[in-house]
Amino acid sequence: MSLATPTTPRLSGPTQGNDAATALAITGLRKTYGERTVLDGVNLEVKAGELIALLGANGSGKSTVLKCVVGLADIDGGAVEVAGHRVDGHAGRKHHDAAMVFQQIHLVKRSTVLENVCSGALGRLPYSRSWSRSAFPKELREEAMACLDRVGLADRAHDRAGSLSGGQQQRVAIARALCQRAPVLLADEPVSALDPAAAEQVMELLRSLADDDHMAVAAVLHQPDLARRWADRAVGLIRGQLSFSCPPTELTEQMLGELYAPDRG
Amino acid sequence: MSLNLLPTPGPAAAPPSSARRLAVPPRRRGVGGTVTALVVIALLVAAHAWGWKTTEFSLPQLAAGWQGMVGFLSDAFPMDLDWESVVLPGLQACGVTLAIGLMGTTLSIPSSLLLAVLGSRATSRNPIVYQVARAIMSFFRAVPDIVFALIFVTAVGLGPFAGVLALILHNTGVMAKLWSEAMEEMDQGPVQALRVAGASSAQITTHVVIPSVIPQFTGLLLYRFDVNVRSSLVLGLVGAGGIGFLINQSISLFKFDQMMTYILMVLVLVIVVDVLSGMIRKRLNA
Structure with a gap:
């Protein structure tokens, strides 16, 4: 290993x-x-x-x-x-x-991995671009894909978050934190x-x-x-x-x- | 212990179970518990004694009046199964009843969702908005649908439309409460995680809360559909159309054999809706 x-x-x-x-x-x-x-x-x-x-x-x-x-x-x-x-x-x-990840991971288990990662950016999106997942800008989806790639899970983008293993979920949570663009x-x-x-x-x-x-x-x-x-x-x-x-x-x-x-x- | 794993040869096998035992220590029971139990029992007995008197509960009276019931039932059987005058109108009326329940349930989704979001601690952070939403829910829940139906009959006349309107209002109160509680029971972790990311309450509602509770929402919606179909029967009694209306009519015309046919249809309708919604809910929970 x-x-x-x-x-x-x-x-x-x-x-x-x-x-x-x-x-x-x-x-x-x-x-x-x-x-x-x-x-x-x-x-x-x-x-x-x-x-x-x-x-x-x-x-x-x-x-x-x-x-x-x-x-x-x-x-x-x-x-x-x-x-x-x-x-x-x-x-x-x-x-x-400052972004944060938790012991209990706290992803939305029923949403997809990519949707979870995108939600890290909610703080900088106006409601007109975030009232629904379909309103997310294309650039955000692509940025989220890059974050997922950073944690090595780009191939799981459309899987339900709940279907991943604990370790993978924690890496998705880290990708979500990256999508927040926080330096800490x-x-x-x-x-x-x-x-x-x-x-x-x-x-x-x-x-x-x-x-x-x-x-x-x-x-x-x-x-x-x-x-x-x-x-x-x-x-x-x-x-x-x-x-x-x-x-x-x-x-x-x-x-x-x-x-x-x-x-x- | 590990000795038991070895097969013991010879005629005298090891004694079957020599597991270690330990006496159970006596549980201490306070006098307070016993007194409380006695008081509760006394209160319950008193409440039921009062209820017995208030409702004039009397088995002898029931026994003395048995001829009345026999007369009624002998009028009801054999059932009137005439296709043209009874069965076909009955089936059509069942369709109306089902439609009232369906429309009343579906059309109350938007108002229920709005009230549920505003009146749930999980999504509503403003205490005034929360209390107002809870008050509106309580009001719609407290007023029985039959009262709403009587009010709407004065506006739109007798018929199924009044029933649908009544169900929308009453169901909004009930479903909003059930939904808001489903949201309050959900895991607050993901909510916290997105608060940290700077998401607003509205964003958290759309991206965390609603997606998480969709299975519970759907289950409760089906349960309410089931209940609303049964309510729409009762609404028929006050003129909102459907099979309830036919039952009421046959009773007032003393046509108990027709009434019996309609009741049988109701039975089938209720069972079918109940079984179907139960099956779908089971699927959802799996």
Whole structure:
């Protein structure tokens, strides 16, 4: 299985992207749900062409960071900048510079693969060109085909999304995110529901989006091993606070033990 | 355990089942649960006692009046199966009934869809619009179709058209509610995914919600068609035409043998519609 063969560990990490532009900048991000503080002053920068892995135990706030960036959650303090634009602190009012893929994939299963990918562009289409699928402009369909080709699924364009395997569906979801033309891609546990081979394929794709398309990719991962092999940087969150941010080669068992220590709090 | 896999030779085979057992710990039941159960039972008994009195439920009265029923039934049999005067008009009237149900169901699709989209939490983000849509649905649902039929008869006269109009209004209320709930029950994940991509509520409705719930919508539509054909029978009783109208007529003329023929036709019609819509719905769910 050649796909599963990891590329050589990334040597560079922080040094590589010194001259690259910062695509995502999070400073002092705070988020509370009622009495509970979920994020307590998180600082994080992701440069164009960089793939970072967000690690942390369940409830550490790593998914919440992503939700704050895309506007699925309100920001209670601090600032988030995506591609130089300040993100408004209120859920509902958003920009489309950050795309997101989910663990549960969230495609419209009964629609075709191509229709799903086209829908990534809805944010920039007026209702007159999007009131129905038949109103989509030809250029959009062709752009969507190119996105599908990018993830290696151009031959499945007219299949129902629900008929694809989990790994293929996740790649369609990534194609949908590409069709959004966002410079930042957030992935919330993109491979947790996939088998190892499919997970490798998706990670390889995310890696290549950073390397070849110069996207800034931030992925929440549950397997430190994947972070070691694919990410430029590993970021650890403990109870809403940054615990480490280092090249994944420097991850020690002690750091991970602390990260996943049971019965905290 | 793995020992059992080996065939045991010799006459004395291993004891059949020596599976490990563990006593079931007693389940703790609070006094509160028992008290609640007793109160609920008492309330139910009281409600039915009241219902018994209110409806003057009396089996002796039924037994005493049996001759009335026998007289009625002896008038009803043998059924009047005269082709020219009974069966043919009956079949035509069944067609009218079916047509009322069909038109009433199909023509209520646009209004139902509009109300469902405006009155579903999945698609309607404005609380005022949502509440107004829910109120309109409740109103159309609360007013029985027979009342709508009586109103429309005053406008367009006796006949099937009044029945169709009545069904459209009542069915709009019911189907909009069923559809809006189907949309609320759908998986919100894809909706969230497209919100992130910057899609508007209207775009999400057309590209996520409606495509996802098409099977549920079709199933509910067929179910409503089934119900509406049966309702259009009752509408016939108030003058909206169809087989219900013929039944009403034969009763008022004391022609119970004709009435029996019509009732048999109704039975067949209802069963056919029920079986057909059931078959299609099964296909859809498969």
